[in-house]
Amino acid sequence: MTERGAGQGRSGLVAITHYRPWLYLSAVVTALAMINALALWGVDVAERGEAVLRSATGLGVVICGIVVGWQMSGKARWWRLLYAAATALWLLGQVLWWTDSAGTGDVVAVAPAAVVYLLLPAFALTAVVLLVRSGGSVIGPGGLLRTPPVTSLLDGVVAGVAFLILVALGGFGTGSGGSLPRTGQPGVELAFALAELVVVAAVVVVAMVYDPDRPYRTNYLLLAGGLVMMASSDRLIAYVRSVDSEGGRFWAGLGLIVGPLTIALAMLEQKPRTAEDGRPNWEFDWARLVLPFVGFLGVAMLFAYHVVSGRSLSPLVACVTVPMVSLVALRQVIAMRAQRLLTERLYRAQSGLAYQVHHDALTGLPNRLLFALRLDEAMVHGNFVLVFVDLDDFKEVNDRFGHAAGDELLRAVGERLRHYVGEKDTLARIGGDEFAILIEGESEQLDAVADRLQRALRNPFPVQGSSVRVRASMGLVRPDAYGGPQTSDDLLRQADISMYAGKRLGKDTAVVYQPLTGVRADFPTALRNAQGGVPAGFHLVYQPVVQLPEGKLVAVEALARWNAPNGMHVSPDTFVVASEAAGMGAVLDGMVLELACTEVAAAGLDVDIHVNVGAPRLGNADFERRVQRTLQRHAIEPSRLVLEITETVPIVDLADAAAQIARLNALGVRVALDDFGAGYNSLTSLHALPVQIVKLHRTLASFADPVRDLALYRSVIDLCAELGFVVIAEGIESRAQVDTVQAAGCHFAQGHLFGRPTSITELSHYRAPELAGGSN
Template sequence: MNALAVAYTHYGTAPQWMAVWIPAVLVTVSVVRLVKWVRSPAATVGEEEAVRLLKRTTILGSVIALAYISWSLHLSQYGDEHQQTHVAIFIAITVIGCIFCLMHLPQAALAVTAIVTLPYLAFYVSPDDAVYTAIGFNILLVTLVMIRVLLNSFDGFAMLIRTQVHTEKLNREITKLAHTDMLTGLPNRRLFFSEADRSIERCRTDGRELALGVIDLDRFKAANDTFGHVVGDELLEAVGERLRDIFADHGLVARLGGDEFAFVIEGDEAKAMALAGHVCQVLSEPFQLEDITVSIGASCGVATTRDISGTSRELYDGADYALYKTKSERRGFATLYSPEHEKRIRSERAVEAALQVADLDGEMEVHLQPIASIDGQTIVFVEALARWTSPELGRVAPDVFILLAERAGIMHRLTLTLLGKALACLERLPTGVMLSFNLSAHDITCHETVVAIMALVRRSGVHPSRLVMELTETAVVRDFEAAEASMRLLRSLGIKIALDDFGTGQSSLSYLRRLPIDKVKIDSSFVAGADDAEGRELLSAVIAFCKSMRMQCIAEGVEDATQLHFLQSIDCDFYQGYLLARPMPIDELVAWVEDKAQPDERLARA
């Protein structure tokens, strides 16, 4: 606009090419450049491209500035003093405007200022014309001040950019820390499920399958307890390295917590199961940690989008259920989730939901199964067995609801409810009969539960010597130190300890020597195997071992007289099973005990 104004005031005074055509060309170039700049997309460019564009702007600005100053100085030769003064003011105002416009690009601003100001001063400053010389120096001073303002502004702009870059870098680092497992360096649970959901959405859009797997380490707890937490952490780091190598070109692997890992890959079930099997194989190989060699293993559950249409959480639930089946039936391998599992999951969820709102005192009851001396003449113990009749679901099997009670976090309340009922039943039985009560893995490793059990026994009035607490090998091994402390605490009150299902768990002989165990319940599988010679030898060896450890033996699952006679011949102490009696409510048990005692009373009277 300034150029058009100057050209207008010189129209008719300067030649037409000077007053019309040159300014027309200059203004056209400027307008084209302006339109191109306005219409350019606001896209993010890389560092090299940004430098190239800034250099181009500096060069174009310098060329256009040189063209304008050359035209202006030539134009000032025409016209009177007012027209010449207009040209001088035009140059001064224009250079100040350019400095403001190019404030964020100081190289271009300084280049334009030098190209315009130096010829301007050289043209106007003269000893013969004091007015224009003063104007020139005034313009120089204003220009220098504007340059100072420019540099200060650019320093602030540069500091702002550096601060933004630093802030973005910190944000990236914080985000990385928030999504990274600090021990293994693998993605953590939060990032895993977020990325898994994105992958699921992408694969469904593209019509491709996706698989999610859950990996659980076998025997890690035992290794951690044996070698210490420092070695345990090193072992998890080594596991993370192996998993990172396996999934480098296949998908995402993460540590969800503890000794649980998970992966997500794009592909069908065949690819997923092959990879899961490879994981189990690689993790079963020994780990060399400095001077210690540790051998563990891994089990895996896999679910695919073909069988489960839902979020990553739903896929995880399916894979976790498949993992549970693996741990129960074929530890060290991988299991694929199938639609049949969905029915079981739905059933378990219904049971868990009913259990959460159940009136435990009203819906739970205790059935009692007698345990007799090996000659069958004396009832020595009764084992309390939980029974649950839900108003919505009907009768629910104990092996189902006990596991779900642990998962739902209500095992503490359930145990105290059942023990209270069992103690009440014991008061109706002869004083010589003892009560055997089962404790879960949660019970024996939870100090609060153990203390609450002891308080309940004291309040009941039942002498602690009439109580036997049964624990499984698996429950003890899960947290050996906590289990041992709880067992010693219970024994300090006078309660006896029995190891249940002996021979089916993972305990070692060294563990058995350390534990304060009074009785051993031999699993029914050993008793059932007594039908052949090899089975009888094994059963004899188990009982002989228990005797050498000064532990009384209780044989479970005795169903026929042949088994009982063999147990008598190898000096077993007690037996339990359908041959003696099935579990029954307390009223039936009282009647059964009285009926069993009648022949002895008649014999005594005779």
């Protein structure tokens, strides 16, 4: 167990439980400090009130450090205890000084108090180092890319210079008994001011490189903010005393009250955002945006006050201001250049991603998605031929020579066919040993097309020193084969039917599609005969969706299964496509939704329910009403339902689909874009559809090259994060894959590693798999 894990296991409950009360208490104390700063009851009362508030907040830090730190282990304990000790020393110094000066601030501190004060910067800096090291490396994947090291260093230098200006305006504290260490010795005062400067610059630099995804970042920001507030307040007290602004010294000292409050909050274990709603925190990193300019803005405001009040700036302050402004300008130039480089990298990554989404990784040919898009475009004018090619007995090549030889043969077949199609034609690998060809302008010469392609494959192919002859069965389709309205999916299905009809005739054939060659789909008939009920042999299984890294069950996806009356198991892709083609897609989706809600409600599972719906349901008002009635009937909160848009049919009108999704969102129902990286879902859908979840298809990465897979997943997940989507990685089957998607920033996953599709009864007893301890 890591230090962080040990600490959370022992103190997480206490810390999280007490976080909100401390926050409310801090707000009340801050309000009291501001009221006290008004000195409504006189300066004497305000001084006593300030002393009480400083003592109380300091004591709160000590208590928090001891109570919370004692329940931690390792460095997570010691930085809290160390800073609690530093605060106790600060309180001791305050007591010694108040006792000696009676709170007037006109007497230098006694020797013990001065020594105590001089130890504070060292204690504070050591506590910061221990806090940073307790969370491991502060720089996560891509951290230095988002925030270049030079920019972070400049941020620290600017913060240090701004603090130096503040110190200089206050005369380095040498003439004030109100700022630490109150020794009255200029050399010691100057050394202490420079020590404070080092602490301020250091904490700002670390804050800029501290990646938002790393542990304890919120604790660090709170601790750093408290330290900067206390140091700045200490110097502001010196400044207001140097300009004889008695009315402002209570306001200047607010940081010595609010700063400890902030540090006390840092002592607590901050509750992660993901623990509240199960969704990762992808909010904009405001800390990195604001921190570099806080000191610059503060100095500008102080200059304005200084000049408006009729005082002149010293030559030292004026000289130091020039390099500070120059450094801020230089920092912006470097940051803009880094942003430009990052944008260029993102553009190249997205371009590469778009290519990979539309092309087959093995052959480099267009894949099914791009082919369907080209086919949709060709159907506008209708002058084309669609050819579906399936290699005969390809399994024998794999069995005889191995899968590597089979891949080599597929690449060679693709290259050969490429030379036999025109420049305007499209050759694609649909999957496995199947290819599809879209030939423009030859709709009346099907025999010539088939003969040309068969001749292309007659010459043998060299495979691992042997000669292999390839035979192929082809199905050819004209766009008007049915004589009625058609979609690209209809044509592909017709070509597939023709190709298999040719295989039954003896292989190495070319069959032109005729309506009579189609085989009647049994499932649509069974669905009609059920008359609103569930057809015989139809049932649902459920696959878990889990939250990483703990593997907690957060949702189940309902998956349809059907066994035909003859006992044959029919593939879901087959009967879903058949239902859509028969106009029964809405009936099927409605039945699955009703059955899923019924079974999940009966099982008493309090998790989200994912249900697949076909793209044609978007824009269907009747389906929208059915969703609403189903949820009301089973008393299921709409926010628990996630409708996954499947890719069996492309979304024709994205604008109408977006409007329908918006109406579903208004009901409280979330919508997911399923199988992203395959099928019809594309980058255009991400941009146009107001979905909340994106599910990454299992084929998005090969998991053969971890570096490339991580780069690809990170590109997609970062893009989705920028657009505000929750990402679920599908097809996760090993711990190595879990490590890859986690490193890419994915917080939710689904796959056989977490459970195969099973009955809802078995899922009621779901236990998360053990994910720790390496990968296999």
